[in-house]
Amino acid sequence: MAKAWIPFLEGRYSPTLDVWPIEAKEFNRIHEFYENLREGKFTTTKCKKCGRVAYPPRVICPECYSDDLEWIELPTKGKAAVVVEKWGGVPICYKPPLIDAWIDLGEDSPVRHILSRMVNCPTETLKEGDEVQLAVFDVPAHPIELKRETKIAERVFFAFEPVKK
Numbered sequence: 001m002a003k004a005w006i007p008f009l010e011g012r013y014s015p016t017l018d019v020w021p022i023e024a025k026e027f028n029r030i031h032e033f034y035e036n037l038r039e040g041k042f043t044t045t046k047c048k049k050c051g052r053v054a055y056p057p058r059v060i061c062p063e064c065y066s067d068d069l070e071w072i073e074l075p076t077k078g079k080a081a082v083v084v085e086k087w088g089g090v091p092i093c094y095k096p097p098l099i100d101a102w103i104d105l106g107e108d109s110p111v112r113h114i115l116s117r118m119v120n121c122p123t124e125t126l127k128e129g130d131e132v133q134l135a136v137f138d139v140p141a142h143p144i145e146l147k148r149e150t151k152i153a154e155r156v157f158f159a160f161e162p163v164k165k
């Protein structure tokens, strides 16, 4: 798994430049999303009361405000519907070009489309209609304090990548 690219940090952790979520269960109510990613599963939340599926995952249903939600799996493969390559205005943690895709997860998916960053994707190679798949990678770990003890919290994040032909 590739490490996130943060120029000039050379592997050191900087809290002020940290763009990744704090994922530890003590600090994050959707920590299960990240635990599922570690197992290669792409998940989101579904309301047990009204059935509304929300993406990204929520802690409260945006439809009926219930907090009785369950985790459901989304497809880990889809098709690129729109591809955008950004060279300017790219956040500091990304190496340009930043490639984003609007991804069609298919008719049977509870969430039809998602927007995702693309990785392992050489510039100007991804075309509309190309197959893409979930890619989970490590991002910089960070220290958290729990009961006066400092521990290092490992983290992962996700993007999508082209399916090799």
Ligand SMILES: [Zn+2]
Pocket (backbone or CB within 6 Å): 047, 048, 049, 050, 051, 052, 061, 062, 063, 064, 065, 066
């Ligand atoms: Zn609901």
